[in-house]
Amino acid sequence: MDLAHTPEEDEFRARLREWLAKALPSLPPKPSPDDWPGRRAYDLGWQRMLYDAGYADVHWDASPTTRLIFLEETEKAGAPYVGANFVGLLHAGPTIAAEGTAGQRARWLPPILRGDEVWCQGFSEPDAGSDLASLRTRARKDGDHYVVSGSKIWTSHAEVADWCELLVRTDGDAPRHRGITWLAMPMDAPGVTVRPLRTLAGSTEFAEVFLDEVRVPVANRVGEENDGWRVTMVTLSFERGTAFVGEVVACRRVLGEVAREARANGRWDDPAVRRRLGRLNAEFRALWRLTQWNVSEAEASGGMPGVGGSVFKLRYSRARQELYDAAAEVLGAASLDLDRRWVLDRLSSLSYTIAAGTSEIQRNIVAERILGLPKGR
Amino acid sequence: MRFQPTEDQLALRAGVRGLLERRFGRDALRAAVDSGGLDRRLWRELGEAGFFALRLPEAEGGVGLGLPEAVLAFEEAGRALLPGPLVATHLAAGTVPGAATGETVVTAVHGGLVTWLDGADVVRGDAAGAVPLRSVDPLTPLHRAAVAGAPDPLFMLLTAAEQLGTAGRAGELAVRYARTREQFGRPIGAFQAVQRLCAESLVRVEVARAAVYAAAVTADPVDMAAARLLADEAAVRGARDCLQVHGGMGFTWEADVHLCLKRAWVRAQCGGSVTESEELLAGDLLGEPA
Numbered sequence: 221m222d223l224a225h226t227p228e229e230d231e232f233r234a235r236l237r238e239w240l241a242k243a244l245p246s247l248p249p250k251p252s253p254d255d256w257p258g259r260r261a262y263d264l265g266w267q268r269m270l271y272d273a274g275y276a277d278v279h280w281d282a283s284p285t286t287r288l289i290f291l292e293e294t295e296k297a298g299a300p301y302v303g304a305n306f307v308g309l310l311h312a313g314p315t316i317a318a319e320g321t322a323g324q325r326a327r328w329l330p331p332i333l334r335g336d337e338v339w340c341q342g343f344s345e346p347d348a349g350s351d352l353a354s355l356r357t358r359a360r361k362d363g364d365h366y367v368v369s370g371s372k373i374w375t376s377h378a379e380v381a382d383w384c385e386l387l388v389r390t391d392g393d394a395p396r397h398r399g400i401t402w403l404a405m406p407m408d409a410p411g412v413t414v415r416p417l418r419t420l421a422g423s424t425e426f427a428e429v430f431l432d433e434v435r436v437p438v439a440n441r442v443g444e445e446n447d448g449w450r451v452t453m454v455t456l457s458f459e460r461g462t463a464f465v466g467e468v469v470a471c472r473r474v475l476g477e478v479a480r481e482a483r484a485n486g487r488w489d490d491p492a493v494r495r496r497l498g499r500l501n502a503e504f505r506a507l508w509r510l511t512q513w514n515v516s517e518a519e520a521s522g523g524m525p526g527v528g529g530s531v532f533k534l535r536y537s538r539a540r541q542e543l544y545d546a547a548a549e550v551l552g553a554a555s556l557d558l559d560r561r562w563v564l565d566r567l568s569s570l571s572y573t574i575a576a577g578t579s580e581i582q583r584n585i586v587a588e589r590i591l592g593l594p595k596g597r
Numbered sequence: 598m599r600f601q602p603t604e605d606q607l608a609l610r611a612g613v614r615g616l617l618e619r620r621f622g623r624d625a626l627r628a629a630v631d632s633g634g635l636d637r638r639l640w641r642e643l644g645e646a647g648f649f650a651l652r653l654p655e656a657e658g659g660v661g662l663g664l665p666e667a668v669l670a671f672e673e674a675g676r677a678l679l680p681g682p683l684v685a686t687h688l689a690a691g692t693v694p695g696a697a698t699g700e701t702v703v704t705a706v707h708g709g710l711v712t713w714l715d716g717a718d719v720v721r722g723d724a725a726g727a728v729p730l731r732s733v734d735p736l737t738p739l740h741r742a743a744v745a746g747a748p749d750p751l752f753m754l755l756t757a758a759e760q761l762g763t764a765g766r767a768g769e770l771a772v773r774y775a776r777t778r779e780q781f782g783r784p785i786g787a788f789q790a791v792q793r794l795c796a797e798s799l800v801r802v803e804v805a806r807a808a809v810y811a812a813a814v815t816a817d818p819v820d821m822a823a824a825r826l827l828a829d830e831a832a833v834r835g836a837r838d839c840l841q842v843h844g845g846m847g848f849t850w851e852a853d854v855h856l857c858l859k860r861a862w863v864r865a866q867c868g869g870s871v872t873e874s875e876e877l878l879a880g881d882l883l884g885e886p887a
Contacts, residue, residue, distance in 0.1 A: 221599070221600060221601060221602050221606060221665045221810060221813075221814060222598065222599055222600065222814055223598055223600055223811065223814050223815065224598060225598055229598070285598050288598075476882050476883075479879065479882035479883055480882075480883065491872075491876075494876060494879040495872065495875040495876070495879065497878075497879050497882060498875035498876060498877070498878035498879035498880075498882075499875055499878070501819075501823065501878040501879065501881060501882055502808070502822070502823035502826045502827060502874075502875075502878050503827075505808065505811075505819075505820065505823045505878075506804045506805070506807055506808035506823060506824075506827050507804070509600075509807035509808055509810070509811035510803065510807035512598065512807070512811070513600050513601070513806075513807045513810070515598075515600075516599055516600040516601045517601060519599075520599070520601055528803070531800050531803050531804075534796070534800050535804055580789070580793075582796075583789075583792060583793050584789065584792060584796075586796035586799055586800065587786070587792035587793070587795050587796045588792070590799065591772050591795055591796065592772070592776070593772065593775055593776060593784075593786035593787070593791075593792055593795060594776070594783065594784050595787060596787055596788065596789045596792050
């Protein structure tokens, strides 16, 4: 049991740090949050820089520890996050890599790595959020195409996506987990309509996607027909396993900034404020250690993050909300000013206990799959 | 980075667990509650097994292991609800004659309290004029000391390891009960409200485990303070939720739940001042000592 790195890992960190110091000053200015074409260009430009420097596939091919070092260093250096490339790099890409044919891998993976194409995720539906298996968007076969009708919701980056990893129901009579198929749908296909949704933070983070007799080639199916549920689970365990690593590092940095703000505005003199921030320091230190623990466990068992990701997500999503609530206490009345820092972060933190499986669903997963309690009701 | 127990560490943990299951299983625990005394023979057996001399160099007759191994051993002691001033005796090995072998029972003043004052041979710290309390924990006699005693990060960490073990036991007790106890025609573990209590209990244990093990590796006082806060929370909340899952049975003397909770309360007080831990962690955010 140790926290030491190998000479190779130390060397990777040193090289990355050196590259970041040179690369980051050459980045263009950050676009405004609602400038989606601008954000796409910015995020993909960053991905291209990573690609040219040989870091593009670090999420796929590097060891979990190397990936951890990459996320730690890029976040510490203030580098952009994957952004619009999130679904491609962390969902669709790994799924195609694991389940796709040689031809599918050759068609879709290089553009994701080079930062040429953006993917979005067509999983959730208005009547099927956390209960993903109840999705109703239908696809019937017509020659060498599937004809898809239905609607999706909470689709991040839909406005600027080239491809959608789409879950459709191909067998309405089969048990609900068995009649689902995974398709790669081009977003410019006739019949696809995107309507942006405004979040409570005022941003247009995601969209509704309406599908009206959209024709998707059968060749775009990843995995077998009606086997999409299993294909999807490959993606979701990836999401819960490693997606939040960089964010834990970011939260630790924000917590330090909140403490310095408190000292600057006098709130630090209140012992209750200091104790609250001290407890959050313990919390985020422990979450970072839990990340290292999970990564080490994944490395020892062959690489894929397991169901323990639910444990991490439950605690992290709550801690993130507590962090920005504490920031609001430090800011006082200024926490009501949308132009002050951390105020929008506080609003967006509200999604963390909902997105990617609500905390309630995660608790069921922990109770039933880890603790072996009987199926809940 | 291999932040997982090694084969040797797993074997050590299994060895300690095996010894404690044989010598201090559930029946022994309940017998100890009735008798209330310290089992000197068990104390010497622990000494022979190297429990107290674990971190003492081999040249001084110790086992020559480190803090991570000690933390694994103390986690098992916490799981077994093993009574006695275990941490104080362990920390006295090498300086107090007979502590390493379990011949001498050593206690210490911590957080203004002394545990097992009448049962110990040696007291570290100033226990002059200590007044007996009617202890809430039937397995931890307590005296109130006039002075708080110096904070000791190692004492804090090993106490946190015991809390971690007790938290794990409470969580397992809750799950076992929820699987078998039936109400309304099905096991209560099928109710989401009960699932939630059990799941949160596990989450607290896993977060505390990562913090406690990491602090054992780094030996950093700020890590130790963090580990302590999270382990206290895991043990105290875990025992309370376990009690809730047990329903009316949890409120009885017969169920073991109250023993977990009372011990967790005692350790949370003896681990040192919580405020000091929080202030240390707050000061760390500014990069300054508190």
